[in-house]
Amino acid sequence: MKRRTLLASGVAAATLAMAGLPALAQDKTKVGFVYVGPVGDGGWTYEHDKGRQAVEAEFGDAVETVFVESVPEGPDAVRVMQQMALDGADLIFTTSFGYMDQTLEVAAKFPDVKFEHATGFKTADNVGIYSARFYEGRAVQGHIAGNLTKSNIIGYIGSFPIPEVVRGINAAYLAAKAVNPDVEFKIVWAYTWFDPAKEAEAANVLIEQGADVVLQHTDSTAPQAAAQAAGNVYTFGQASDMAEYGPMPRVSSIIDNWAPYYIARTKAVMDGTWESDSTWDGIGAGMVGIGEITDAVPADVKASAEALRDAIAAGEIHPFTGPVNKQDGSVWLADGETADDGTLLGMNFYVEGIEGDIPQ
Amino acid sequence: MIVLDKRPQPSRMWSYAAPVLAVVLTMVVGGILFAALGKNPVEVIRTIFLDPLFSKNAWFYRPQLLIKGAPLVLIAVGLSFGFRAGIWNIGAEGQYIMGALCGAAVGLAFYPMESWLIFPLMIMAGAIGGALWGLIPGLLKVRFGTNEILVSLMLVYVAESLLAAMALGPLKNPEGMGFPGSRNLSQYPSAANLELISGSGMHWGVVAALIAVIFAYVLLARHMFGFQVRLAGQAPRAARFAGVNPARMILICMGLSGALAGLAGMFEVSGPAGQVTIDFNVGYGFTAIIVAFLGRLHPVGILLAGAVMALTYIGGGIAQSNLGLPAAAISLLQGMLLFFLLAVDVLTNYRVRFSNRVAA
Numbered sequence: 060m061k062r063r064t065l066l067a068s069g070v071a072a073a074t075l076a077m078a079g080l081p082a083l084a085q086d087k088t089k090v091g092f093v094y095v096g097p098v099g100d101g102g103w104t105y106e107h108d109k110g111r112q113a114v115e116a117e118f119g120d121a122v123e124t125v126f127v128e129s130v131p132e133g134p135d136a137v138r139v140m141q142q143m144a145l146d147g148a149d150l151i152f153t154t155s156f157g158y159m160d161q162t163l164e165v166a167a168k169f170p171d172v173k174f175e176h177a178t179g180f181k182t183a184d185n186v187g188i189y190s191a192r193f194y195e196g197r198a199v200q201g202h203i204a205g206n207l208t209k210s211n212i213i214g215y216i217g218s219f220p221i222p223e224v225v226r227g228i229n230a231a232y233l234a235a236k237a238v239n240p241d242v243e244f245k246i247v248w249a250y251t252w253f254d255p256a257k258e259a260e261a262a263n264v265l266i267e268q269g270a271d272v273v274l275q276h277t278d279s280t281a282p283q284a285a286a287q288a289a290g291n292v293y294t295f296g297q298a299s300d301m302a303e304y305g306p307m308p309r310v311s312s313i314i315d316n317w318a319p320y321y322i323a324r325t326k327a328v329m330d331g332t333w334e335s336d337s338t339w340d341g342i343g344a345g346m347v348g349i350g351e352i353t354d355a356v357p358a359d360v361k362a363s364a365e366a367l368r369d370a371i372a373a374g375e376i377h378p379f380t381g382p383v384n385k386q387d388g389s390v391w392l393a394d395g396e397t398a399d400d401g402t403l404l405g406m407n408f409y410v411e412g413i414e415g416d417i418p419q
Numbered sequence: 420m421i422v423l424d425k426r427p428q429p430s431r432m433w434s435y436a437a438p439v440l441a442v443v444l445t446m447v448v449g450g451i452l453f454a455a456l457g458k459n460p461v462e463v464i465r466t467i468f469l470d471p472l473f474s475k476n477a478w479f480y481r482p483q484l485l486i487k488g489a490p491l492v493l494i495a496v497g498l499s500f501g502f503r504a505g506i507w508n509i510g511a512e513g514q515y516i517m518g519a520l521c522g523a524a525v526g527l528a529f530y531p532m533e534s535w536l537i538f539p540l541m542i543m544a545g546a547i548g549g550a551l552w553g554l555i556p557g558l559l560k561v562r563f564g565t566n567e568i569l570v571s572l573m574l575v576y577v578a579e580s581l582l583a584a585m586a587l588g589p590l591k592n593p594e595g596m597g598f599p600g601s602r603n604l605s606q607y608p609s610a611a612n613l614e615l616i617s618g619s620g621m622h623w624g625v626v627a628a629l630i631a632v633i634f635a636y637v638l639l640a641r642h643m644f645g646f647q648v649r650l651a652g653q654a655p656r657a658a659r660f661a662g663v664n665p666a667r668m669i670l671i672c673m674g675l676s677g678a679l680a681g682l683a684g685m686f687e688v689s690g691p692a693g694q695v696t697i698d699f700n701v702g703y704g705f706t707a708i709i710v711a712f713l714g715r716l717h718p719v720g721i722l723l724a725g726a727v728m729a730l731t732y733i734g735g736g737i738a739q740s741n742l743g744l745p746a747a748a749i750s751l752l753q754g755m756l757l758f759f760l761l762a763v764d765v766l767t768n769y770r771v772r773f774s775n776r777v778a779a
Contacts, residue, residue: 097746127739129746131701134691138483139736145476146741157698160603180598219697220587221598250583250697418587 088150088329090114090321091143092126093136095155096253102278102298103252103315104128107154107177110317117322121329132157140165144172150328152321153177155252156221162186173333175324178223180404182335189320192341193223194230194403195371196313197274198378199349200295202367203311204272205235205242206360207293214265215246216258216275216282220418222406224276229410230378231274234367236412244413245270255281266292273308283309293355300350311364312350319345339400342372379403384411423769433767438713438720441760442727448759449752458742466742467734467752480733482620486691488729490515490683492628492722494707496635497679499716501672504651508673510556510571511680512704513578514549518681519688520585521548523601523695526610527590530602537609541685542623549681550674552578557673561666567673579700586697605693612690624686628725631679635718644671680704709757728753 092111096104111124127139136158150173153162159179166174166186178190217224235242247261262282272293275282286292286308296312327333340346349368352361370376381392386409450460471480494511501508522545529537556570590601604610615621639645651658714720735749
């Protein structure tokens, strides 16, 4: 009996809470952030949190931001999002690919709350998606790496074999190959976004195999430290500048800059103009930044890398421009043809010249 | 000078009081920690331990307690048998993964057929998968005298790699645009482990956990096997004379704990989690070890301990988003719980005496 009344009152409270939400949340716009890693990871989550801080700095007392860090991609994410929505959030950014189904599930229960899911591909009336064209930055890295390597072996720490990561490998390889036809990529899959111990191990394996440039698609600074210990190995900051490892081993970086987008979307909610969108911005729009290229890079390489960066930003060069063959030798892009976004978003093949298989 | 005298018998009073004292000590020391972080300790402790039960959104949090607590209780009950008998299965996390994989694989094999038979088959597959994974260290111990602690722990990492391989390969959603992760089982009616009463959080995993508690209670109190388990733990020599076959005991305990962990994984993957993903496991198998000890290896105690542990997860999430507490502080709090329990347990087995003489 008691349990039933408890449940009944719960349902009543649910209805009340949901009906009361918009009215309660009028005065201050509340923005929630769900993070997959700790805010101190120095990479992916760290940059999202900088975006959150930028929102606070921009709007001051008009907004309130809340965040929960290290949220596993599963039922816990559902609970955290729902809790934020119940506590009056007007806009919730879910900042990992693995929150996709969870975001849609919670969004369906809270039609008045807006959701923004990073790097996914499913939208709804109150769910928008956003991501950055990191592959543009990968091309600049590949260009520098192809010029720097003496052993002609470039190591690559992959996180998970998903299109996002495969795209980065392909973009870096094509750019490296363009300046150094003998270049070879060695790829290690770490199966993690953030695990300093595993990342350091992966970096060491690659260095032992002769790599003198290590690119990473994982978020910690551990590979930088491993390269520093090994000496004469070049690295690039990932997601965050990681400038503390410059001028060597870190010679440049890809910086995710979410602040302008977060500010714009928060503003849209405040103005009541928010609509579900699908944003994929690159260097040109400022979502992808190229960290300062240090003096460890020869001046002519630095100049050509910056020229490449600017040309990509201006839309003059597309990192995936034909002729490009797939790994099996079949034609992917004809001469002068550029890749379409659909193929890029679902990319699950290596381009010709990369050895090994994508783990299946 | 403080002297510890070994009690002839563990104190009955202290064996009940120790977990309670451990929780209180955790609150006190946790409070000091939170104060050092610049938060109001009373408010934080209230948020973590009381808000999930009594705040305005408690109607939402109470069902979450069941969802979070059920796998913990189910796994911990299984572990408690082995722990009582001195058989240390530390690899429940791996058995949890294998149960989920086997259960999900059976369900996905039938997709999109609809039949009431599918879910029971998945339950069986989950239990068998977990049991077999648990029997590997059991058989190795019986046959070759290997250490089950090490082998079961190492098998967790093997299971994690298998999980990644399955999410990227055979179990990958063919309609997932190349992204890792299986079809969503909770959207496949015949395989879905949905809430039995909407909004209650009560799913088949919760039912199974409650049945396991009752079953374990009867087994320990009324059944020959329960007597043997207790005897093997308290007096191994006497147990041998009483005809307890150690090899059989090891296999039963490892198989049983594996089966229950596998069931927990299966209910999780078909319900709250919904799909096989690379990061499917979130540490229930390890946290269940704390739950088992906090619950004094007693079924009813485990039920209570599971509830307390679930509370810290859910309250911890609220404290993060509402009070800005870092996630690490919550993990610290949970670790403290076991730490203090082990420390306070000295009082169960020893009498504290103040003496003037300096002990040798």
